[in-house]
Amino acid sequence: MEANQSSATPNELPMTNTVPVIFSGKGGEFFGIWIVNILLSIVTLGIYSAWAKVRTQQYFFANTNVDGHRFSYLANPIQILKGRILAIILFIAYSLVVSFFPIAGLGFVLIMFLLSPWLINQSMRFNLRMTSYRNVRFSFAGSYGEAFLYFIILPILSLFTLYLAMPWALKKMDEYLCNNISYGDKTLTTNIETSQYYITCLFVVLFSLIAGVIVVAVLAFTGQLGSFESVESGSISVGMIISMVAYLAIFNAVAAIYQARIRNHIFNNSEFEALAKFKSNVSISSYAVLLLVNMIAVIGTLGFAYPWVKIRTAAFLARATEVELQQNSDTIFDTMEEQKSSFGEEAAEVFDVDIAII
Numbered sequence: 001m002e003a004n005q006s007s008a009t010p011n012e013l014p015m016t017n018t019v020p021v022i023f024s025g026k027g028g029e030f031f032g033i034w035i036v037n038i039l040l041s042i043v044t045l046g047i048y049s050a051w052a053k054v055r056t057q058q059y060f061f062a063n064t065n066v067d068g069h070r071f072s073y074l075a076n077p078i079q080i081l082k083g084r085i086l087a088i089i090l091f092i093a094y095s096l097v098v099s100f101f102p103i104a105g106l107g108f109v110l111i112m113f114l115l116s117p118w119l120i121n122q123s124m125r126f127n128l129r130m131t132s133y134r135n136v137r138f139s140f141a142g143s144y145g146e147a148f149l150y151f152i153i154l155p156i157l158s159l160f161t162l163y164l165a166m167p168w169a170l171k172k173m174d175e176y177l178c179n180n181i182s183y184g185d186k187t188l189t190t191n192i193e194t195s196q197y198y199i200t201c202l203f204v205v206l207f208s209l210i211a212g213v214i215v216v217a218v219l220a221f222t223g224q225l226g227s228f229e230s231v232e233s234g235s236i237s238v239g240m241i242i243s244m245v246a247y248l249a250i251f252n253a254v255a256a257i258y259q260a261r262i263r264n265h266i267f268n269n270s271e272f273e274a275l276a277k278f279k280s281n282v283s284i285s286s287y288a289v290l291l292l293v294n295m296i297a298v299i300g301t302l303g304f305a306y307p308w309v310k311i312r313t314a315a316f317l318a319r320a321t322e323v324e325l326q327q328n329s330d331t332i333f334d335t336m337e338e339q340k341s342s343f344g345e346e347a348a349e350v351f352d353v354d355i356a357i358i
Helices: 027-043 049-062 077-100 102-129 144-159 166-179 194-221 238-268 284-300 306-319 329-343 345-349
Strands: 016-023 064-066 069-073 131-133 136-140 181-183 186-190 270-272 276-280 321-326
Touching: 016 306, 027 049, 027 306, 049 064, 049 069, 049 077, 077 102, 102 131, 102 136, 102 144, 144 166, 166 181, 166 186, 166 194, 166 238, 194 238, 238 270, 238 276, 238 284, 284 306, 306 321, 321 329
Parallel strands: none
Antiparallel strands: 016 064, 016 321, 064 069, 069 131, 131 136, 136 181, 181 186, 186 270, 270 276, 276 321
């Protein structure tokens, strides 16, 4: 690690160390965990899935290293199981209400709609509280009112602008999620720009249109434009194959453009004050290839390549990420660890349940 010092005087800017995020997971190791998780979840009719999530999260966290220290996942499987039981109960209740009382089903949908901001907050709060680095936990302080505004009201309002306001709404959602994250007593500050969301969405739209025109032109040139009907029962035309391949390529390219640009923008403009800043340099082209190969691998192996896909994606994103730590960060980390019991973790533990439905 090299110390980066600005030309400014020491009183103006502190010295920093820029360290890489290192992911050391192995595909073979995770495949063993994954296949056992699948088999035990099937045998136990899904009950073991809570333990499966904990094992998976613990593996990825334990293999993620920043400045010589690894992350920890602290969740208890019972907490996750409670959330999944609640999700199943809600689903069964919804099915029964819709089946026997169709009109009342609309009211149930409305209730779930109003409940969704709480679910988002609870999911964020649980997953962050269960994440620890150097024995200090993360946390989330979002409120229902803010979540309702950003995840319900703004998307609805964007409809009246023919989705022209959607990039701004997406920016406000990300801003809400990031600015309510804390690490110990340090709150994450994110200064992201609406213009970057509009530029990114414009790139996505233009790319989709241009790619679509090219695909249609290729189909027309090869005489396949009107060949989407099967020549005989069960057969697939060349035009259909070209279209499916093109769709997958365009879909992954669009996802890569948006995710890479927005991830880079958020990371490069976020920091825990007096502690750490973040850097992200995800290449759009490399990420697009990664996503496409991942999809082809999963489809081609009937899902058995999933562990390999998860490992290579985590490794790719880690290589594109750095953390800029202030020189006195060790002292701050030590102080946080000494004071960690003051954050009410013991009391909050009683109410921690994984309510995430996705």
